[in-house]
Amino acid sequence: MLESRVRVVLVDDHQMVRQGLIFFLSTQPGIEVAGQAASGEEALALVEELRPDVVLMDIVLPGLGGIEALRQITETYPGINVIVLSSFIDDTKLKQAIQAGAAGYLMKDVDPEELAEAIHATQRGEMYLHPKAARRLAEMMRPGPDEQQEPSPEVLTERELQVLELVTRGLSNQEIATELNITLKTVKAHVSSILQKLGLENRVQATLYALRHQIVELD
Secondary structure (H helix, E strand, O other): OOOOOEEEEEEOOOHHHHHHHHHHHHOOOOEEEEEEEOOHHHHHHHHHHHOOOEEEEOOOOOOOOHHHHHHHHHHHOOOOEEEEEEOOOOHHHHHHHHHOOOOEEEEOOOOHHHHHHHHHHHHOOOOEEOHHHHHHHHHHOOOOOOOOOOOOHHHOOHHHHHHHHHHHOOOOHHHHHHHHOOOHHHHHHHHHHHHHHHOOOOHHHHHHHHHHOOOOOOO
């Protein structure tokens, strides 16, 4: 059986960038560029028309702007993964992008193979961050001296720490179940317990917590 192709929409206001991405991605198996847009408004219209699997977008766009376009896409179409592809890492925009629902954040000098891996990873339910972006996020979200101290990792059981490590490494619940030889229901219970004990809302916050507390270190 042929593997289904991941349909991607490219969003960037520079035509040369879009053409370069089309060339790069055309060399990668399992990926199809379904369309391209040059602004936030065009991106929303194209996503509504094509319903792609992944949107690869810059966040510095004319008109509506990339962050707002990203937010509207993820709110309206939660099944579509949006990966930010930027020329730089700006702390404010990085944090806004993650809060708006970005599934990944990469730099435009990324290798085609890594870009393809990021696209496939988000399709597996993983989050894909450039190491510098992950470190910046972890640093930005570190509690300040006047903020309430985060719970210690010691509140987690040994099994919960194992699950948290695998969540941080991007494994889906099913992959974690297979890795630890436990049921999917048990994994979901562990993830819920981890979030409750640490006062976190989602897997992204759990990943950043693990990085801050050096439960997992990015290579």
